Amino acid sequence: MPDIRTRYVLVDGIRTQYLEAGDGEETIVLLHGGAFGEDAWLSWEPNIPALAERYRVVAPDWLGFGGTDKIRDFVSGAGRMIDHMTQFLRVMCINDAHFGGLSMGGTYLLKVAALGAPKWPIRSVFVASGGGFIPANDARQVLLDYDQTMEKMRQVVSVAYADPKFAEDDEFVKLRWEKSLVPGAWETSASARFKAPATPPRSEFGQADDTPYEQISVPVLYTSGGKDQLRNPGYATELVERTPNARLVEFPECGHVLNVESADEWNKLVLDFLADVSGSS
Numbered sequence: 361m362p363d364i365r366t367r368y369v370l371v372d373g374i375r376t377q378y379l380e381a382g383d384g385e386e387t388i389v390l391l392h393g394g395a396f397g398e399d400a401w402l403s404w405e406p407n408i409p410a411l412a413e414r415y416r417v418v419a420p421d422w423l424g425f426g427g428t429d430k431i432r433d434f435v436s437g438a439g440r441m442i443d444h445m446t447q448f449l450r451v452m453c454i455n456d457a458h459f460g461g462l463s464m465g466g467t468y469l470l471k472v473a474a475l476g477a478p479k480w481p482i483r484s485v486f487v488a489s490g491g492g493f494i495p496a497n498d499a500r501q502v503l504l505d506y507d508q509t510m511e512k513m514r515q516v517v518s519v520a521y522a523d524p525k526f527a528e529d530d531e532f533v534k535l536r537w538e539k540s541l542v543p544g545a546w547e548t549s550a551s552a553r554f555k556a557p558a559t560p561p562r563s564e565f566g567q568a569d570d571t572p573y574e575q576i577s578v579p580v581l582y583t584s585g586g587k588d589q590l591r592n593p594g595y596a597t598e599l600v601e602r603t604p605n606a607r608l609v610e611f612p613e614c615g616h617v618l619n620v621e622s623a624d625e626w627n628k629l630v631l632d633f634l635a636d637v638s639g640s641s
Contacts, residue, residue: 362412364405368427371447377427378420378448379404382412386483386638387457389449390419391465392426393489393617395516396506396549397540399426403462406623407630414631415458420448422465430544432551442468446479458484458634462619463590466490467571474575484637486581486630488619489588491573492595496565499589504553508546513537522587522615573602580605581633583619583626586612607633 362381369376379400388411392403400419411417421428423444433440445468449457459482461469466487472480494500499519506512513536518527526532540546580603584596600608609629614621 362409364408364412366427369448369451371444371451374423374429374431374444375427376420376423376429376444376448378418378452379408380419381408381417382415384412384415386414386634387416387418387454388634389454389457389459390417391445391459391461391469392419392422393462394422394425394464394549395503395520396508397513397536397538397542397545399539401426402536402539403465403617404619406620407627410623410627411630415634418452418454418457420445424548425545426539426542430548432548434551434554437552438468442472442479449480454481456481456483458482458486458637460486460488460630461490462488463490463616467492467494470573470576470580471571473578473580474572476575482578484579484581484634485576486583486633488583488626489585489591489616491569491571491582491599493569493592494565494567494590495592497589500565503590506540506546508537508540510534510537513540519589520616521621522585522613523621526621573599574604576603576606578605579633579637580607581630582606582608583629584608584610585614585616585618585621586610587614588616588618590616 364381390404392400399421404419408417423441467490470491473482502515502519514527514533582596596608600606611618611622619626
């Protein structure tokens with residue numbers, strides 16, 4: 361089984377952490393989710409070894425997350441994170457790759473793929489719980505109310521995973537709790553919702569999704585969880601209908617983090633998808 365290595369690189373002076381595994385001729389870039397304390401390891405640890413059997417896998421920590429410097433741009437917000445990722449790809453000399461994204465990572469990935477002239481060298485896209493309308497519901501509020509306590513982290517896990525065994529697993533919850541205690545991690549995530557007194561109140565959730573999925577020109581695999589509390593039922597059906605070369609696979613018994621809940625099945629699905637993409641190319 362390929363080893364997962366932790367590495368660092370300077371990107372415009374920003375210390376950026378990433379995981380790397382495998383030495384295949386083709387590269388996969390994995391983009392993690394945006395929950396408090398989230399990083400590449402928490403999002404992708406059950407998936408990287410299987411993918412690295414055939415591919416070179418690179419999984420960076422987003423700007424402000426994990427082992428990457430804790431920086432938040434109060435003007436461009438997500439735009440700065442995407443620009444940093446663009447520079448990371450250039451520094452790493454990644455000129456052609458398959459891209460995977462979980463939740464926030466999948467949403468940002470789809471937005472870049474939908475640009476008329478994508479900033480990233482995207483060969484194909486596969487996402488877990490990414491894209492589409494993000495409701496401001498009770499489950500989302502559980503994530504937003506996280507206060508760095510173990511009990512609150514257990515609640516976060518309970519809404520992100522459908523199978524109760526994850527929230528009942530003390531070690532599983534503790535690992536996520538400890539990562540959320542990294543200096544600057546909570547502040548960077550929470551500060552995304554800071555508003556100046558003169559700024560009209562507006563949540564980043566519950567807003568219309570304006571991504572032009574019709575402009576995505578590469579093959580896309582959407583995967584969603586049938587018991588995802590953080591999304592509206594059937595949200596991904598509209599996405600696959602609007603994306604020219606796409607397919608959707610729903611995992612009926614999974615929640616938001618379906619690539620972890622059903623890792624073996626998800627890994628096989630993605631590997632088959634990538635084999636089809638490479639074969640058709």
